[in-house]
Amino acid sequence: MMQKFSLELTIQKEDIDDLNHVNNAVYVKWMNDVAKTHWTLLSKNHDLDDYIWVVSRHEIDYKSEAFFGDKITAKTWVGETRGVTSERFIEFYKNEVLLAKAKTIWVLLDAKSFRPVRIRENILKVLEPFK
Template identity: 45%
Template sequence: MKEYTEIIHVQEEDLDDLKHVNNVRYVQWIQDIAKNHWLNEASKEMLDAYIWMVLTHYIEYKGQAFLNDEILLKTYIEKAKGVTSTRIVEIYNNKTEKLLLRSKTDWCLIDKNSKRPIRLTDQLKNMFT
């Protein structure tokens, strides 16, 4: 399993009325790190040929983040089979190492031209595992 990580700092615009990170922001971070991981690993040919679409999101909120917290985003592919890939994203407080969120998202590989699902090639499967 190949992990991909990013560090972010909680900004004022990430907060909700309770002054902790808004749930919608967490979903955005889940999507952003998945996209960044793909862009970091995929070849130009892959980027030109494929896109990913979300099928399901499952999110467990374990803790809260606040203004100026340093957040570690970690992602990896748990399973890749057929036309789908299951991606895990974990979000931690980087200072305390406390798990704040764990998500599991099923993504479907789409042919960019036909807009139809396409089976993952061995090259794609091996790229992330």
């Protein structure tokens, strides 16, 4: 059974744009923060310091607005992972209302050379519960 990792966020004043709601660029920052937090948690008991992830593509659908002080829940899980890429899905909710949903394609790199490396079994095992 697929698990979803959740992270709670509170909208700060600096997250608000001229239209008085969360700026779209803030969602991109949150997507990175959620993915990084999740990966750090997943990989903490594994020797995976030789690898880093970089984004190659974001797709975001904005569904509803969020405002200063709102409490947001970000939920993420892993999609198809093969070759050098891995999909990650993230949904942002205020209570039960879907605010935005996103799909990001991440590329695995060697941490020293910054060249793409094939995602092998050691990483697949770490990601498996969230697929």
